[in-house]
Amino acid sequence: MFDGFETPCLILDPQRLRRNAERMLEHCAARNVALRPHLKTTKSAEVARIATGGRMSHVTVSTLAEAQYFARAGFNDLLYAVGITPNKFARVAGIMAETGKTITLCVDSIEMAQALAESAVTAPALIEIDCGEHRGGLPAETDELIAIGRALGLQLRGVISHAGHSYATDQIAEVKSVAKAEISAANAAAGQLRAAGMAVEVVSIGSTPTVMHADSFDGVTEVRAGVYLFCDLSQLSRNICTLDDMALSVLTTVIGHNRKAGVLTLDAGALAMSKDIGANAFLSSAHYGWLCDTKTLEPSGLSINAVHQEHGTVQVADPVWYERLPIGSTVRVLPGHACLTAAGGYGAYHTTDGQVWPRVDGW
Structure with a gap:
C-alpha cells in the first residue's frame, strides 16, 4: 500500500475522518449549537471542507499562517483563538485586506483591548474567559471584563472559553462537570457585558471532551473542537x-x-x-x-x-x-x-x- 514512501510521513484514512466529522456535525445539530471546527490539528483545506460539511466559514485557527492559508482557500469568519498582541496586527490586517475574509481576535487584558481599538485593525474581538484551566483568559466575575468590553467598543463580538483541563480525567461524569462549569463561566461573562449595555453575539466554548459530553449548551452560540477529526491515544485513554x-x-x-x-x-x-x-x-x-x-x-x-x-x-x-x-x-x-x-x-x-x-x- 505504501511501498516506496519516504518516511516518516503522515497517513490519513479519509473514511474514518469523514465518519468522525459527520458524527460531530450531527451531534451539534441535534443540540442546536453551531460547530466551529478547530483546524490547528489538521491544517488542511481538504480536511476543513469535510469538518464543516462543505460550509466555507466559521472555523478556528491557532496560527496566523493557518489564518492566511484558510482565508486564501476561501474560508471566511476565521477565529484566531490565541491572544493577540500588537506585533501581529499588521499581518492580520494584511490577510484581511488581501483575501477580504474576516479574522476574529481574542483579548484578555485592558492593555490589548486598548491597543487593538487604537490600531488600524478593524477585526472583531472576543474576550477570553478563564473557566478553570488557567492557561489564558480572565475570571468571569472580574471588574476588568466591563472595562475591556468598553475599550473594544464596536469591535466587541462576545466571549470565548476553553476547558482544556477536561483532559485531566478519564471519567465522563467529571468531564460533564467541567463542561457545565465552562458554560456557566462563559454565560456569566456574557451576562455581565449585556447588563452593562454591550451587545454579545458570540458565546464560544469548547474542547473535544466537553463538546462531546456537555448535558446542555443553553446560552452557547458555538462550540469549538478539533482533535475529534483524527483522534489519538489520549482520546482513547479518556474514553x-x-x-x-x-x-x-x-x-x-x-x-x-x-x-x-x-x-x-x-x-x-x-x-x-x-x-x-x-x-x-x-x-x-x-x-x-x-x-x-x-x-x-x-x-x-x-x-x-x-x-x-x-x-x-x-x-x-x-x-x-x-x-x-x-x-x-x-x-x-x-x-x-x-x-x-x-x-x-x-x-x-x-x-x-x-x-x-x-x-x-x-x-
Missing part, C-alpha cells in the same frame, strides 16, 4: 473515542536492530511523533505511540518507548520481532497526541486511498 475512530498514523521505517540492548530503532523520533506523553496518565502502554501493522493498523503490542530528535526506540522483549520487522520494513504508529504529531512539519497527508492532501505548517 472519548474507540480504536476504530483513529484516522491519523505515522508511517515509519525500521532503521536498526540492537539485539544486545533488546531494542529496534525507527526513523520517527521526537520531531515526527512529538514528546507529548499525556496519554500515559490513563494508558500506560501508550508511551510515544503504538506500533501497528502497515496495512491493517492492527496494534502489535509494541510502543515507541523513547525518542531522540530523529530516532524512535522500541523495546523488544521477544527476539522474534527482529524477524517480523527486519531493517527496511515499515510500521504505522498511532500517536499519543495527534495535534502535536501533525504539527511536525510534514507538509502533506498521504491518504489510504492514494491521494496527497497539502497542509500548512509554521506560524
Whole structure:
C-alpha cells in the first residue's frame, strides 16, 4: 500500500475522518449549537471542507499562517483563538485586506483591548474567559471584563472559553462537570457585558471532551473542537473515542536492530511523533505511540518507548520481532497526541486511498 514512501510521513484514512466529522456535525445539530471546527490539528483545506460539511466559514485557527492559508482557500469568519498582541496586527490586517475574509481576535487584558481599538485593525474581538484551566483568559466575575468590553467598543463580538483541563480525567461524569462549569463561566461573562449595555453575539466554548459530553449548551452560540477529526491515544485513554475512530498514523521505517540492548530503532523520533506523553496518565502502554501493522493498523503490542530528535526506540522483549520487522520494513504508529504529531512539519497527508492532501505548517 505504501511501498516506496519516504518516511516518516503522515497517513490519513479519509473514511474514518469523514465518519468522525459527520458524527460531530450531527451531534451539534441535534443540540442546536453551531460547530466551529478547530483546524490547528489538521491544517488542511481538504480536511476543513469535510469538518464543516462543505460550509466555507466559521472555523478556528491557532496560527496566523493557518489564518492566511484558510482565508486564501476561501474560508471566511476565521477565529484566531490565541491572544493577540500588537506585533501581529499588521499581518492580520494584511490577510484581511488581501483575501477580504474576516479574522476574529481574542483579548484578555485592558492593555490589548486598548491597543487593538487604537490600531488600524478593524477585526472583531472576543474576550477570553478563564473557566478553570488557567492557561489564558480572565475570571468571569472580574471588574476588568466591563472595562475591556468598553475599550473594544464596536469591535466587541462576545466571549470565548476553553476547558482544556477536561483532559485531566478519564471519567465522563467529571468531564460533564467541567463542561457545565465552562458554560456557566462563559454565560456569566456574557451576562455581565449585556447588563452593562454591550451587545454579545458570540458565546464560544469548547474542547473535544466537553463538546462531546456537555448535558446542555443553553446560552452557547458555538462550540469549538478539533482533535475529534483524527483522534489519538489520549482520546482513547479518556474514553472519548474507540480504536476504530483513529484516522491519523505515522508511517515509519525500521532503521536498526540492537539485539544486545533488546531494542529496534525507527526513523520517527521526537520531531515526527512529538514528546507529548499525556496519554500515559490513563494508558500506560501508550508511551510515544503504538506500533501497528502497515496495512491493517492492527496494534502489535509494541510502543515507541523513547525518542531522540530523529530516532524512535522500541523495546523488544521477544527476539522474534527482529524477524517480523527486519531493517527496511515499515510500521504505522498511532500517536499519543495527534495535534502535536501533525504539527511536525510534514507538509502533506498521504491518504489510504492514494491521494496527497497539502497542509500548512509554521506560524
